[in-house]
Amino acid sequence: MNSHRYCVIMCGGVGSRFWPFSRNDRPKQFLDFFGTGKSLLQLTVDRISSIVNPENIILVTNRQYAGIIREQLPEVKESNILLEPARRNTAPCICWAANHIHALDPQASIVTLPSDHLVLKEKEFEKAIREGLDFVESGDRLLTLGINPTGPNTGYGYIQQGAPTKGYPGIKKVKSFTEKPDLEMAKVFLESGEFFWNSGIFLWSADSILKAFEKYDAETSNIFASGAEVYGTPDEAKFIDSIFPNAPSISIDYAIMEKADNVFVKTVDLGWSDLGTWNALYAASPRNAEGNVTQNCKVLATDCSGSMFAVNGDKIIVAAGLKDYIVADNGNALLIYPIADEQKIRQIVNEVKARFGEDYV
Amino acid sequence: MNSHRYCVIMCGGVGSRFWPFSRNDRPKQFLDFFGTGKSLLQLTVDRISSIVNPENIILVTNRQYAGIIREQLPEVKESNILLEPARRNTAPCICWAANHIHALDPQASIVTLPSDHLVLKEKEFEKAIREGLDFVESGDRLLTLGINPTGPNTGYGYIQQGAPTKGYPGIKKVKSFTEKPDLEMAKVFLESGEFFWNSGIFLWSADSILKAFEKYDAETSNIFASGAEVYGTPDEAKFIDSIFPNAPSISIDYAIMEKADNVFVKTVDLGWSDLGTWNALYAASPRNAEGNVTQNCKVLATDCSGSMFAVNGDKIIVAAGLKDYIVADNGNALLIYPIADEQKIRQIVNEVKARFGEDYV
Numbered sequence: 001m002n003s004h005r006y007c008v009i010m011c012g013g014v015g016s017r018f019w020p021f022s023r024n025d026r027p028k029q030f031l032d033f034f035g036t037g038k039s040l041l042q043l044t045v046d047r048i049s050s051i052v053n054p055e056n057i058i059l060v061t062n063r064q065y066a067g068i069i070r071e072q073l074p075e076v077k078e079s080n081i082l083l084e085p086a087r088r089n090t091a092p093c094i095c096w097a098a099n100h101i102h103a104l105d106p107q108a109s110i111v112t113l114p115s116d117h118l119v120l121k122e123k124e125f126e127k128a129i130r131e132g133l134d135f136v137e138s139g140d141r142l143l144t145l146g147i148n149p150t151g152p153n154t155g156y157g158y159i160q161q162g163a164p165t166k167g168y169p170g171i172k173k174v175k176s177f178t179e180k181p182d183l184e185m186a187k188v189f190l191e192s193g194e195f196f197w198n199s200g201i202f203l204w205s206a207d208s209i210l211k212a213f214e215k216y217d218a219e220t221s222n223i224f225a226s227g228a229e230v231y232g233t234p235d236e237a238k239f240i241d242s243i244f245p246n247a248p249s250i251s252i253d254y255a256i257m258e259k260a261d262n263v264f265v266k267t268v269d270l271g272w273s274d275l276g277t278w279n280a281l282y283a284a285s286p287r288n289a290e291g292n293v294t295q296n297c298k299v300l301a302t303d304c305s306g307s308m309f310a311v312n313g314d315k316i317i318v319a320a321g322l323k324d325y326i327v328a329d330n331g332n333a334l335l336i337y338p339i340a341d342e343q344k345i346r347q348i349v350n351e352v353k354a355r356f357g358e359d360y361v
Numbered sequence: 362m363n364s365h366r367y368c369v370i371m372c373g374g375v376g377s378r379f380w381p382f383s384r385n386d387r388p389k390q391f392l393d394f395f396g397t398g399k400s401l402l403q404l405t406v407d408r409i410s411s412i413v414n415p416e417n418i419i420l421v422t423n424r425q426y427a428g429i430i431r432e433q434l435p436e437v438k439e440s441n442i443l444l445e446p447a448r449r450n451t452a453p454c455i456c457w458a459a460n461h462i463h464a465l466d467p468q469a470s471i472v473t474l475p476s477d478h479l480v481l482k483e484k485e486f487e488k489a490i491r492e493g494l495d496f497v498e499s500g501d502r503l504l505t506l507g508i509n510p511t512g513p514n515t516g517y518g519y520i521q522q523g524a525p526t527k528g529y530p531g532i533k534k535v536k537s538f539t540e541k542p543d544l545e546m547a548k549v550f551l552e553s554g555e556f557f558w559n560s561g562i563f564l565w566s567a568d569s570i571l572k573a574f575e576k577y578d579a580e581t582s583n584i585f586a587s588g589a590e591v592y593g594t595p596d597e598a599k600f601i602d603s604i605f606p607n608a609p610s611i612s613i614d615y616a617i618m619e620k621a622d623n624v625f626v627k628t629v630d631l632g633w634s635d636l637g638t639w640n641a642l643y644a645a646s647p648r649n650a651e652g653n654v655t656q657n658c659k660v661l662a663t664d665c666s667g668s669m670f671a672v673n674g675d676k677i678i679v680a681a682g683l684k685d686y687i688v689a690d691n692g693n694a695l696l697i698y699p700i701a702d703e704q705k706i707r708q709i710v711n712e713v714k715a716r717f718g719e720d721y722v
Contacts, residue, residue, distance in 0.1 A: 020679075298717050300709065311695075316721045318381075318709055319697040325682075327697065334672075334690055336680040336697060348661065348679055356659050360677045 004107045005133055006206075007052040008097040011041050011069070011115035012062040012084055016361070017277055017342070019349045020333030021310055024361055029116035030068050031312075033281065035296040040275070041115045042072055047122060048113060051129050058082060058101065059115075060093045085241045091255040092247035094202075095213050095224045096240065102206035103231030109137045110209070112202040118284050120271025128268045132203040135168050135264070142212060143171070143203040144257065146196030146265040147272050152186035155276055157198035157253060159265050160189075174263040177253060196267050200274070202252065209256075217255040223247050278326045278342045282308045297329075308339065333360050365468045366494055367567075368413040369458040372402050372430070372476035373423040373445055377722070378638055378703070380710045381694030382671055385722055390477035391429050392673075394642060396657040401636070402476045403433055408483060409474060412490050419443060419462065420476075421454045446602045452616040453608035455563075456574050456585045457601065463567035464592030470498045471570070473563040479645050481632025489629045493564040496529050496625070503573060504532070504564040505618065507557030507626040508633045513547035516637055518559035518614060520626050521550075535624040538614060557628050561635070563613065570617075578616040584608050639687045639703045643669045658690075669700065694721050 015028035022028040029041040038046070048057060059076060061069055063083040069076070082096060094112060101108045111129055119125050132143050146159045162175035177198070181189060189195035204212075213221035223246055227239040257263055273284045285293040290305045297311035299319065306324040309317050317327060326342065328335040333352070337345070353361045376389035383389040390402040399407070406418060420437060422430055424444040430437070443457060455473060462469045472490055480486050493504050507520045523536035538559065542550060550556035565573075574582035584607055588600040618624055634645045646654040651666045658672035660680065667685040670678050678688060687703065689696040694713070698706070714722045 298721075300713060300716070313693075315693045315695060316713060316717055317695045317697070318713065320702060321699050322697065327695075329690070329695055332674075332676045334676060334678045334688075334695070336678070336683065336688065338682050341681060352661060352677060352679065355661070356677055360659075 001051075001053045002133075003053060003056070004105055004109060004137075005052050006056040006058060006101050006105070006108050006110045007048045008058050008060060008094065008101070008110055008112045009041070009044055009048070009115050010060050010090060010093055010112065011044075012060060012065065012087070012093065013114075013116060014087075015116065016349045017345050018281075018328075019345060019352075019361060020330040020335050021312060021328050023330065024358070025064070026068065027065075027116075028275070030065070030072060033275065033295065034285070039072055040117070041069075044113055044115045044117075045073060045076075047119060047125060048111070048129070051126055051133075052111065055080075058097055060084065060097050062087060082240075083237070084244060086245045087249070088244065088247050089249045090252040091213075091217060091220055091250045092224075092244065094209065094252050095217075095220050095247075096244070098206050098209045098213070099224050099228070100231050100236065102210060103228075106207065108206040109133050110204060110206055112204075114200045114274070116275060117200070118271075118273040118275050121269065124268060125270050128266060128270070129201075129203070131168070131170070132266050135165075135171055135266070136203045136205055136208065140208045140211065140262055141204070142208060142257065142260055142263045144174070144263065144265050145199040145201040145203075145270070146267045147199050148267060148269050149190055149195065149197050152183060152190045153197070154180055154183055154186050155280075156180065156274070158186070158189050158195045159198050160194050161196060161265050161267065165264065170268075171264050171266045174257075174265050177258045179253070196265060197272075198253065199268075199270070199272060202257075208262075212256050212260050212262075216259040217250070220247055220250070220255065278308060278328070278345070279339055281310075282326075282339065306339070362412075362414045363494075364414060364417070365466055365470060365498075366413050367417045367419060367462050367466070367469045367471045368409045369419050369421060369455065369462070369471055369473045370402070370405055370409070370476050371421055371451060371454055371473065372405075373421060373426065373448070373454065374475075374477060375448075376477065377710045378706050379642075379689075380706060380713075380722060381691040381696050382673060382689050384691065385719070386425070387429065388426075388477075389636070391426070391433060394636065394656065395646070400433055401478070402430075405474055405476045405478075406434060406437075408480060408486060409472065409490070412487055412494075413472065416441075419458055421445065421458050423448060443601075444598070445605060447606045448610070449605065449608050450610045451613040452574075452578060452581055452611045453585075453605065455570065455613050456578075456581050456608075457605070459567050459570045459574070460585050460589070461592050461597070463571060464589075467568065469567040470494050471565060471567055475561045475635070477636060478561070479632075479634040479636050482630065485629060486631050489627060489631070490562075490564070492529070492531075493627050496526075496532055496627070497564045497566055497569065501569045501572065501623055502565065503569060503618065503621055503624045505535070505624065505626050506560040506562040506564075506631070507628045508560050509628060509630050510551055510556065510558050513544060513551045514558070515541055515544055515547050516641075517541065517635070519547070519550050519556045520559050521555050522557060522626050522628065526625065529627075531629075532625050532627045535618075535626050538619045540614070557626060558633075559614065560629075560631070560633060563618075569623075573617050573621050573623075577620040578611070581608055581611070581616065639669060639689070639706070640700055642671075643687075643700065667700070 160175040161172040293308040295310035298316040302320040304322040312330040521536040522533040654669040656671035659677040663681040665683040673691040
């Protein structure tokens, strides 16, 4: 394995849209959604371990989740877990990790992964990551993986591909980024054949991404550059605790990808879903003849269809007459909701918190 | 308090219609249905304690529930708990208790109570029981309390009243018993004004009921009479273990009440429900503006009506779009079912048991 290759897994997200399955103290990436015995985070680590030396896998998370990370990934060294003292979107996370890795290895290349996505085609994934790393190691380039869209989904960011690159089939220059279009626009995107879903999987060298920060997000760049000498030393955590809260809350897409002129997209078919909503999970799960999905649970359903039943723990659900519902039961909370209204779940979680307190969210 | 007055509380029933709230190891009488902090059984004991000396309250239950009875009623003496070694309907239960009490006090009068009913009007109850005991203590009579029917309920037994008794206003001779009539007949009964619901509350002297067993159910009578010398002695339990399984499984209504010629009914308005079904519990519970009942739980309901939410434990339910549903959550089982189909719940419980095992019922 190429010892200059690193992976950054971002696993500090909250994911309230999966309430009551995901909870404040156990968000989506830590859940075993498919009953495989592994959480989405554990699956992510497994997936990259054949490409990147496990010693070179860096986890970035919120300090709140230090315990659950150690529980789920006891084999990861303490020094490979970067604990954010505050919530600040993806740009500060990526900038810190790049500084950290650059200090360890100035020649490092990095693949940055979300920790809570579904990837069904592992071989395609491995091939894409290897080819992508080859590409970013051979020049000052920022690369993102673009997913062949399967429908006019309005929940994803879209990447428009431009000119092809010589010698790298499947990698094109990026023409534009568009965050969550409306349905009409998503349909136009889909028909054009030029647009791909933004997977949130990024590849670059440590050097290239740090240069890009300098150029396109000087504020974040300066905050992290101020401690150049401490990265990789025992003083790093203390330094981060002091400066991290000053970093702006900004996404990597907005800070860098939409602005830089050396951004490329590699289009892939990974059997991918961001599992961003119950509906996405429903779509990614095997259904029975009535179109019901049973997630980790025993269900006796009469006259139910298009519904998703999810339980955390050993439990039986007996239901009748539910059409297109989510039934999700976890600990002290139970959700019985029309799947079409799932966008309201975030708001519900806020209402639950306001009316009944933190213990239920 | 009249020291010859005894109470027998029958608390060995299974009550699978309230699954998953009621469970094999914790049937309905042991549940705190109304969130009052007391189970239906505890409320029953409280209700009779102002009329009958607590030392004279005898509990008859299945051996399986000995532990939960001691837990819920630690003040009851061991010798006042009669443990049935097998399930045999009400006649054997009543016959045993009558033999037991007669041995302790040949002059005893007995009020026999179900343990899982709702009685809202405690003063009416107390008055009816006192007057009823006076009546059965003054002659060889079997008395049952009849409830003013509030609708053509097909789930109850009906008692037709006949001629009045001299000196006991409100007490009439019984003309007929009818078990669970169909709706048409129930409507005719209601209109006639002659029919009352059978409350399952019986009053008689120990002597009278034992005579009635001799005359109308000789099989049961002989089985229990064979141990006349052991009642009230340390050998009673051993004797019962040996003979009880031989007793026929038969209800007191069928064995005695429908046959005897000295049966009377006292008509009362007790704010009574047998809480035999989720629908009965729904009807007996306070509703909010949308007609929803929330039993012991926190509920955030949108666009729900006519529904009943019941949870055992501290839990929040978030639900939308449910019309006339039961949502009942208890431990490892969750029921989401149209309230109109509640008669299927027994069958469901059997299916759950067959498919998933004893642990869920």
